[in-house]
Structure formats: structure tokens, C-alpha cells
Amino acid sequence: MSRELLPELEQAVNIRRNFAIISHPDAGKTTLTEKLLLYGGAIHEAGAVKSRRDQRKATSDWMAMEQQRGISITSTVLQFEYDGYQINLLDTPGHQDFSEDTYRTLAAADNAVMLIDAAKGLEPQTRKLFEVCKMRSLPIFTFINKLDRPGREPLELLDEIEQELGLKTYAMNYPIGMGDRFQGVYDRAGQQIHLFERRSHGSKTALDTTIKLGDPRLEDLLDQDLYYQLKEELEILDEIAHDFDLAQVHAGKMTPIYFGSAMTNFGVELFLKSFLQHALKPESRHSSLGDIPPTYPDFTGFVFKLQANMDPKHRDRVAFIRVCTGKFEKDMTVSHARTGKTVRLSRPQKLFAQGRESLEEAYPGDVIGLNNPGVFAIGDTIYNGQALEYEGIPCFSPEMFAYLKNPNPSKFKQFHKGITQLREEGAVQIMYSTDDFRRDPILAAVGQLQFEVVQFRMLNEYGVETQLEPLSYSVARWVEGGWEALEKVGRLFNTITVKDSWNRPVLLFRNEWNLHQVLADHPKLILNSIAPVGS
Numbered sequence: 271m272s273r274e275l276l277p278e279l280e281q282a283v284n285i286r287r288n289f290a291i292i293s294h295p296d297a298g299k300t301t302l303t304e305k306l307l308l309y310g311g312a313i314h315e316a317g318a319v320k321s322r323r324d325q326r327k328a329t330s331d332w333m334a335m336e337q338q339r340g341i342s343i344t345s346t347v348l349q350f351e352y353d354g355y356q357i358n359l360l361d362t363p364g365h366q367d368f369s370e371d372t373y374r375t376l377a378a379a380d381n382a383v384m385l386i387d388a389a390k391g392l393e394p395q396t397r398k399l400f401e402v403c404k405m406r407s408l409p410i411f412t413f414i415n416k417l418d419r420p421g422r423e424p425l426e427l428l429d430e431i432e433q434e435l436g437l438k439t440y441a442m443n444y445p446i447g448m449g450d451r452f453q454g455v456y457d458r459a460g461q462q463i464h465l466f467e468r469r470s471h472g473s474k475t476a477l478d479t480t481i482k483l484g485d486p487r488l489e490d491l492l493d494q495d496l497y498y499q500l501k502e503e504l505e506i507l508d509e510i511a512h513d514f515d516l517a518q519v520h521a522g523k524m525t526p527i528y529f530g531s532a533m534t535n536f537g538v539e540l541f542l543k544s545f546l547q548h549a550l551k552p553e554s555r556h557s558s559l560g561d562i563p564p565t566y567p568d569f570t571g572f573v574f575k576l577q578a579n580m581d582p583k584h585r586d587r588v589a590f591i592r593v594c595t596g597k598f599e600k601d602m603t604v605s606h607a608r609t610g611k612t613v614r615l616s617r618p619q620k621l622f623a624q625g626r627e628s629l630e631e632a633y634p635g636d637v638i639g640l641n642n643p644g645v646f647a648i649g650d651t652i653y654n655g656q657a658l659e660y661e662g663i664p665c666f667s668p669e670m671f672a673y674l675k676n677p678n679p680s681k682f683k684q685f686h687k688g689i690t691q692l693r694e695e696g697a698v699q700i701m702y703s704t705d706d707f708r709r710d711p712i713l714a715a716v717g718q719l720q721f722e723v724v725q726f727r728m729l730n731e732y733g734v735e736t737q738l739e740p741l742s743y744s745v746a747r748w749v750e751g752g753w754e755a756l757e758k759v760g761r762l763f764n765t766i767t768v769k770d771s772w773n774r775p776v777l778l779f780r781n782e783w784n785l786h787q788v789l790a791d792h793p794k795l796i797l798n799s800i801a802p803v804g805s
């Protein structure tokens with residue numbers, strides 16, 4: 271493609287912002303997503319995201335299981351516009367459907383929004399997802415939610431983030447009261463108070479009444495004690511807090527903090543505006559050719575997620591591709607880095623909730639869904655022009671393990687084929703015992719649902735009825751330096767060694783405590799919770 275495209279690409283990149291929300295179940299991710307879409311005009315009433323979900327349940331549903339449990343297995347990409355920006359929200363699956371896809375989605379995100387329940391503070395799933403963001407140095411914007419309910423002290427929440435995540439915090443706004451006495455937030459940059467209107471129930475965009483700090487009317491509008499408390503705490507903040515430093519935000523070292531209440535729609539627009547102003551636009555990515563800027567004229571991208579059978583009528587597979595550079599056009603022909611094959615990208619899809627619209631073009635920062643003719647695997651690069659490859663997507667520490675058994679020897683071939691394909695697709699990690707007599711593969715997953723998906727698909731797609739034999743381990747660590755390093759440390763207790771699909775040693779522990787014990791006994795042993803892509 272030619273240079274003439276440059277202004278178009280620059281323009282597209284400048285207005286694009288892409289992010290994922292990281293949170294623990296129930297913190298309010300669905301609610302916040304709905305409210306963001308509401309401002310983006312992508313939906314007109316809150317509740318629409320959920321009702322789209324229900325609609326989908328009635329019509330498609332790739333698995334009866336999904337229907338039974340009323341959960342959504344698929345992660346979706348929501349694109350909406352606000353204030354001249356094109357925003358891509360990459361939805362990270364949570365709840366029981368927590369899986370490696372949740373982590374992988376972060377490989378396609380440029381920014382993360384960390385959503386925290388004010389009453390609960392940091393929770394386990396948020397911490398795990400944070401670790402992945404940290405590995406990628408993603409900018410993190412924190413939204414502290416549910417201020418309309420009694421919660422923990424704001425300063426205490428900031429302190430927790432600083433101490434436990436090692437992130438500097440900068441409160442962009444600060445709450446006035448909480449729970450029944452929640453009266454609004456003070457916007458530090460704009461130096462004004464946004465008053466909370468309890469009347470608005472949040473199904474429509476909220477009314478926003480602002481008033482300057484120091485305005486005499488505040489004496490009547492706010493409870494006196496809260497007003498004085500606010501002034502006092504702002505002084506404390508000014509004294510103890512770091513200065514706002516955008517470069518540190520972009521480097522993932524400082525997180526801007528916003529307080530609000532997604533359900534009542536309070537603080538959401540304030541957050542969205544500030545987020546868009548400070549978030550990273552699509553940036554250069556590391557590749558085999560060095561760092562490639564998004565305005566590089568040829569189209570390139572990588573696969574971060576594969577989804578099977580979203581539409582049971584077609585039994586198709588969709589590959590989700592993050593556009594990194596250039597312009598994507600429908601029916602374009604590209605090269606597939608891993609195999610060297612040429613692939614025509616037909617039937618591209620734009621993904622809104624679960625609806626599928628066909629898509630004509632896409633730019634860096636966008637995500638497209640492509641019908642996967644079976645050539646794509648997680649982490650694959652596709653490109654036009656000069657050959658290049660992006661860094662793959664690493665393996666994330668599984669927490670559940672089970673032998674997968676095939677009780678019917680005549681199905682050996684299908685069993686083997688199914689396991690291999692499901693592994694390549696990234697549906698589950700596969701490990702093996704180091705004991706030659708135990709040939710059954712060990713399924714290693716981040717969430718229980720991954721096991722169910724594997725068993726379901728083995729039966730429905732490969733015709734093999736399988737049995738699970740759970741293992742009572744919950745922690746996996748890759749050994750830095752491989753077998754050689756492992757041999758040097760000698761005998762280890764309270765752990766077993768298995769090998770991953772690339773024949774790398776992995777230690778399994780029953781619990782964190784055993785892991786810490788082994789680490790304490792063997793200071794030279796270096797263990798990793800995230801492993802590079804295998805080769």
C-alpha cells in the first residue's frame with residue numbers, strides 16, 4: 271500500500287482508544303459497560319446489554335451449557351463513539367467463565383480500566399489481571415465504584431493500591447461522603463464539585479450539576495461536616511500525594527483514580543472524558559522487524575482469541591484479530607507468518623455485543639472477527655508487505671489440573687486430533703506427566719469452564735466421550751533455565767514436575783504455601799507464573 275494512506279492512518283490512530291476492564295465479579299463491570307455505551311449513544315437505555323444477551327440466548331447459543339448456566343462464554347468487542355473518539359472496549363470474560371481468554375484479551379488492549387468495589391477494595395481476580403497488565407506496562411485507570419453504598423475510606427483505598435500493587439495513585443476526583451450521605455465528587459483538575467442527584471436512577475445519562483469549591487452556596491448544598499471533611503482530606507491529599515505525571519501513567523507506574531457510582535450513573539461521564547484525554551492511543555508494537563508504528567502503511571495484526579461454534583448453524587470458528595498497523599479491507603489477501611500461507615480475509619465481522627455486522631475496513635486499535643478456516647492459532651501474525659512477526663502471547667499460570675482420559679481405545683486418533691486442535695486454539699493448556707507410564711494428557715486451565723468446554727467439544731466435534739480425573743494442585747510455575755536448572759537444585763519436596771507441550775518443566779504445587787516453602791528452601795530456583803510462547 272502506498273504513502274498516500276498516511277494522513278488517513280494518522281487521523282484514525284489519533285482518535286482511537288482501546289481498553290479492557292479488569293475487575294472481580296460483581297464489582298460492576300456490566301453496569302459500567304452499559305453506562306459507557308449509553309454515553310456513546312451505542313445503546314439508548316441501560317439494560318440493553320443484558321437484554322441483547324437474553325436475545326442471543328434465545329436465538330443462537332453455541333452451547334446448551336451456556337444456556338443452562340445463563341453465562342456468556344464469549345468475550346466481545348464493543349465499539350462506540352464519544353466526543354470524536356472511536357472507542358474499542360474489549361470485554362474480558364469473568365465469573366465462572368474466567369479463562370485464559372480473559373488474560374489474552376489484555377494482550378490486545380492498549381489501556382486497562384481497573385474497576386474496584388469501594389466496600390471491598392482489591393480482590394483476587396483483579397490482582398491476577400493486574401499482574402498481566404503490569405507485565406505489559408499497560409496504563410491503568412482506576413474507577414472506584416458503588417460510592418452510593420457504604421464503603422471503605424477513600425484514603426485507605428488509595429493506600430491499598432499503592433502498597434499492594436506498587437502503583438502510585440493520583441486521585442483525579444475525590445468523593446464527598448459515601449453511602450446514604452454520598453453527595454458528589456470534587457474534580458481536582460476542574461476545581462469544582464459535581465453534585466450527586468439521588469433522583470436519577472441511571473437508566474438515562476445523568477444530570478450533572480457543578481459548582482466551584484469556595485462558592486458560598488455550598489454551605490447550604492452540602493452537609494457541613496462533609497464539606498469540612500472534604501477540605502481537610504484535600505489538604506492531606508495535596509500534601510502526601512504525588513504530582514500527576516502523564517508519562518508515568520502511560521508507563522503503567524501511576525494510576526489516575528476516579529470515584530463514582532456506575533449504577534446511579536454518577537461520575538461515569540467525568541471518568542470517560544478524563545480517560546479519553548489521558549489514555550494511550552494505539553502505539554508501536556515490538557516485532558521481528560523492530561518496533562512498528564501503527565501508521566506503518568501495510569496492514570498487520572495478530573490473533574489473540576479463537577472462538578469455536580459461536581453460531582451452531584455454521585459450526586464456524588472465529589479468529590479475533592487486533593489490527594496493529596495499516597488499514598484492513600474486506601476480502602484482502604494477507605500472509606500468515608507461521609505457515610507462510612496466503613489467506614484471503616473474507617467475511618470479516620465487526621462485533622457489537624453478540625450481534626454481528628459485516629465490516630468493510632478497520633484501523634490500528636480495532637478488533638476484527640474473521641472466519642477461521644482452521645489456519646489460525648493464538649498469537650499468529652498476519653501481514654501484508656514485508657514479512658514480520660509480532661511477539662506471541664505467553665502461557666498464563668493455570669490453577670486447575672485434571673487428567674483427560676479416553677476410555678475407548680478405538681477412538682485414539684480422534685482423541686489425539688481433538689486434544690491437539692483444542693490446545694492450538696488455546697482452549698486449554700496441555701501438560702504431561704514425566705512418568706512414561708502415564709500417557710493421558712493433563713488439562714491445565716485457569717477456570718473450571720475450560721474443562722467443560724473441552725469435554726463438550728471433544729464429544730460434539732470429535733465424537734469422543736472423555737473422562738476427567740482431577741488432580742489436587744492449584745499452582746503452576748515454569749522453571750527458569752529449564753531441565754538443566756531443575757537438575758541443579760536437586761530433590762524438591764511438596765511439588766511434582768510435569769512438562770508442558772513444549773517439553774518445558776513445570777512445577778505443580780497444592781497451594782501457595784508449598785510454593786513459598788520450596789522457594790525458601792531453594793533460593794537459586796527461579797520460578798515464573800507466566801511463560802513465553804512455546805517454540
Ligand code: GDP
Pocket residue numbers: 293294295296297298299300301302415416417418419530531532533534
Ligand atoms: P459484574 O459482575 O462486575 O459485571 O457486575 P454487575 O455490573 O453485574 O454488578 C453487580 C451488582 O452490583 C449488580 O447488582 C449491580 O446492580 C450492582 N452495582 C453495580 N454498580 C453499582 C453501584 O454503583 N452502586 C450500587 N449500589 N450497586 C451497583
